[in-house]
Amino acid sequence: MSAIPIADDVLDPAVEVLTLREVADRVGRPVSRVQQALRDHQLIAVRRRGELLVPAIFLTDNDEVVKGLPGTITLLVDSGYSPSEILRWLFTADESLPGTPIEALRGDRGREVKRRAQALAF
Template structure:
């Protein structure tokens, strides 16, 4: 999985770094620490910004008690019924199905 440090995310989104920090605080993006550096999966970004449907999916999973690590694992785990991974489905404009599955995890 390709990851980007926060300055790279800011550059790709055309935003100041403090706005990227705000996206993380608001749950619009997720980051994990690797070798002491916060990184964001590159697949979370699209040409127009954050992948459509990702912030809502993150919110649903967080509200269900999932940790950042668990959300990242779920988003990048192959699901033959989608097919592919949930993040690939979000990128392929199948966000409604991904969100439905995320909501079902909470019950």
């Protein structure tokens, strides 16, 4: 079993985060499935005070992973970006979106986010 990739805690302290148990409860899956989602680059976690945490914004109001997030993360991982770089990019404002890439994904603007992610790869 491979190790769970963990990003540096580059998040603003105000960003709401969830424990792996909380994510599992919200999506209705065991914690082991959340851990596998992290290994499969479907989600990204940070370590804070010794605990793995996932940004709450990665889940929808319907308790699902935001559509387009796993594909965007995978695209950037395949392009050589580290989990920390990906997390930083997802939470950095982009005037042309407008807002951050994660907000755009939540707002159903996934195509535009993926275009920008693909452009970063080159």
